[in-house]
Amino acid sequence: MGYTVIxxxxxxxxxxxxxxxxxxxxxxxxxxxxxYYKFTVNGKEHVCVPAVGHLFTLLPKGKGWTYPIxxxxxxxxxxxxxxxxxxxxxxxxxxxxxxxSELIGxxxxxxxxxxxxxxILRYIFKAKDAKRMKFSTLTKEELIDxxxxxxxxxxxxxxxxxxxxxxxxxxxxxxLTRALTLSLRNNGSKLFNILSTGRVQGPxxxxxxxxxxxxxxxxxxxxxxxRLILEINGKLYTANYEKExxxxxxxxxxxxxxxxxxxxxxxxxxxKRQYKQSPPAPFxxxxxxxxxxxxxxxxxxxxxxxxxxxxxxxxxxxxxxxxQKLPRTIxxxxxxxxxxxxxxxxxxxxxxxxxxxxxxxEGKKDDPAHPSVHIxxxxxxxxxxxxxxxxxxxxxxxxxxxxxGDDAIRESTNIVLNVNGNKFILSxxxxxxxxxxxxxxxxxxxxxxSLPKIKVGDKLKVIKLEIVEKQTEPPPxxxxxxxxxxxxxxxxxxxxxxxxxxxxxxxxxxxxGKSIKITPLGxxxxxxxxxxxxxxxSEELTRxxxxxxxxxxxxxxxxxxxxxxxxxxxxxxxSNFKANQxxxxxxxxxxxKNFLDDENTLGDCPSCKSGxxxxxxxxxxxxxxxxxxx
Numbered sequence: 013m014g015y016t017v018i019x020x021x022x023x024x025x026x027x028x029x030x031x032x033x034x035x036x037x038x039x040x041x042x043x044x045x046x047x048y049y050k051f052t053v054n055g056k057e058h059v060c061v062p063a064v065g066h067l068f069t070l071l072p073k074g075k076g077w078t079y080p081i082x083x084x085x086x087x088x089x090x091x092x093x094x095x096x097x098x099x100x101x102x103x104x105x106x107x108x109x110x111x112x113s114e115l116i117g118x119x120x121x122x123x124x125x126x127x128x129x130x131x132i133l134r135y136i137f138k139a140k141d142a143k144r145m146k147f148s149t150l151t152k153e154e155l156i157d158x159x160x161x162x163x164x165x166x167x168x169x170x171x172x173x174x175x176x177x178x179x180x181x182x183x184x185x186x187x188l189t190r191a192l193t194l195s196l197r198n199n200g201s202k203l204f205n206i207l208s209t210g211r212v213q214g215p216x217x218x219x220x221x222x223x224x225x226x227x228x229x230x231x232x233x234x235x236x237x238x239r240l241i242l243e244i245n246g247k248l249y250t251a252n253y254e255k256e257x258x259x260x261x262x263x264x265x266x267x268x269x270x271x272x273x274x275x276x277x278x279x280x281x282x283x284k285r286q287y288k289q290s291p292p293a294p295f296x297x298x299x300x301x302x303x304x305x306x307x308x309x310x311x312x313x314x315x316x317x318x319x320x321x322x323x324x325x326x327x328x329x330x331x332x333x334x335x336q337k338l339p340r341t342i343x344x345x346x347x348x349x350x351x352x353x354x355x356x357x358x359x360x361x362x363x364x365x366x367x368x369x370x371x372x373x374e375g376k377k378d379d380p381a382h383p384s385v386h387i388x389x390x391x392x393x394x395x396x397x398x399x400x401x402x403x404x405x406x407x408x409x410x411x412x413x414x415x416x417g418d419d420a421i422r423e424s425t426n427i428v429l430n431v432n433g434n435k436f437i438l439s440x441x442x443x444x445x446x447x448x449x450x451x452x453x454x455x456x457x458x459x460x461x462s463l464p465k466i467k468v469g470d471k472l473k474v475i476k477l478e479i480v481e482k483q484t485e486p487p488p489x490x491x492x493x494x495x496x497x498x499x500x501x502x503x504x505x506x507x508x509x510x511x512x513x514x515x516x517x518x519x520x521x522x523x524x525g526k527s528i529k530i531t532p533l534g535x536x537x538x539x540x541x542x543x544x545x546x547x548x549x550s551e552e553l554t555r556x557x558x559x560x561x562x563x564x565x566x567x568x569x570x571x572x573x574x575x576x577x578x579x580x581x582x583x584x585x586x587s588n589f590k591a592n593q594x595x596x597x598x599x600x601x602x603x604x605k606n607f608l609d610d611e612n613t614l615g616d617c618p619s620c621k622s623g624x625x626x627x628x629x630x631x632x633x634x635x636x637x638x639x640x641x642x
Contacts (some may be wrong), residue, residue, distance in 0.1 A: 300385050
């Protein structure tokens with residue numbers, strides 16, 4: 013007699029699904045070195061079997077490192093040396109497929125999850141379809157509901173759109189990586205290295221390059237700022253001149269001359285204003301990555317990895333979501349009461365639960381598949397979390413709770429001072445009622461400047477006038493947090509891929525530092541692409557194909573139509589590369605040599621004083637340090 017096979021995306025997810033659905037306790041079994049779970053649901057036998065993400069990958073057909081290459085095929089991921097360990101998971105599915113009577117997909121409910129599921133169905137189970145569970149958290153309640161209300165079919169529009177994306181990324185990635193790398197190799201360079209670019213990687217690197225050019229070409233402009241130092245009730249305060257910047261030195265000197273003998277400042281006007289400050293919207297993926305970078309200096313990929321761990325344990329919702337909304341269906345009260353069992357959140361939850369209407373603030377962005385990233389009704393023992401997990405969980409928890417908090421009430425005061433006819437502004441800001449700020453306080457930097465009681469007509473003691481010369485500054489370099497937000501704003505990449513694209517740029521040594529700086533090697537790649545195939549760096553082209561994938565999802569275009577269009581776009585680009593292979597190779601070879609020289613130079617030689625200590629290799633490939641003058 014056969015059994016129902018539930019296909020999970022990761023081992024932890026398989027365990028959670030089995031524990032949630034089983035009549036009683038599931039049996040944990042192991043074959044091929046992989047754990048899976050056997051259990052019954054209403055007397056019917058089930059097995060829940062995990063993948064480890066993609067068990068199949070797209071590789072070029074045929075042998076040899078040439079381009080253009082337009083034909084690809086899905087092959088087991090374990091065929092790639094670095095992914096050989098995934099083979100045991102594939103074999104486990106193969107063994108358990110033999111007695112399968114029914115199939116249920118329970119991979120992550122997004123494009124990648126659907127492609128993972130579809131490939132397992134067609135290549136291992138030889139099946140065209142399956143039932144489909146949809147869930148945003150791995151909580152028992154939601155998993156049971158997802159099982160009972162499983163769709164009759166997998167989400168074929170998502171499959172088609174996902175397969176299109178994989179094909180487009182393969183067309184760009186394999187061809188352009190080979191074009192760059194072979195230009196280097198065929199130039200006779202012994203400094204062989206893999207140089208890559210891609211459909212989104214190119215525009216992302218170009219963004220960073222353009223920012224670097226802005227910084228280098230920036231011409232600072234001098235300006236002056238004036239501030240008045242006052243003494244009120246024995247304390248010093250600073251009032252700023254009514255004009256934020258003085259662009260002429262003569263104007264600054266005239267102001268200084270006018271105020272130099274002043275001993276008092278007359279209080280001419282006082283303006284007070286109270287205003288509300290709403291809670292921040294719940295996290296979507298990009299907001300979470302950006303905030304985790306700002307608070308903890310976690311890279312976007314690190315944040316996503318940690319959030320994925322918390323999700324797999326059932327403690328937060330699915331971390332790949334565009335949504336900034338918390339729908340009523342997530343059961344607010346249950347989540348809040350669960351959070352109150354954690355001591356540091358208890359007081360906040362009690363205040364929220366006293367409200368007549370419990371409703372979270374929401375942002376504009378939505379996602380039809382998943383709500384915003386939020387904590388669930390299953391809470392962890394914080395002592396068992398790693399320090400990094402604890403930080404991300406607390407960030408998500410406080411952001412979730414803050415969404416239910418009251419508006420903060422702030423008050424600003426502007427006091428207009430007259431010094432010999434010159435106006436200065438003494439400003440203060442205080443929090444009248446903190447509201448949601450109490451909850452999110454560890455992650456806030458709020459300006460608080462209280463002012464003493466002052467009335468119109470008072471005369472305040474002037475200590476001195478300061479004139480400070482400054483210069484305008486260039487735009488800041490992107491950080492790992494801000495570049496992710498910029499990519500989202502420009503619709504480049506997806507919430508699931510942006511972190512990996514950024515990491516690839518680091519791994520290829522195209523960029524460096526947390527305040528992101530393009531390297532000479534990265535610059536050379538951009539310059540070569542700008543000269544010989546500027547469309548590769550085109551945001552418009554990348555966005556065009558994003559829109560094409562949306563049309564595939566909506567059924568207005570087929571996967572084949574979009575892939576054929578991509579081939580037509582790439583053909584002249586790759587032909588131009590081949591025609592200019594020598595020029596491209598010379599430019600890349602020079603940049604790579606300079607890069608490797610910098611990487612391998614350790615400093616001045618302490619013996620001869622004029623040479624440099626350089627890392628070298630001998631005939632046997634062993635590394636040693638020697639002097640460049642030797």
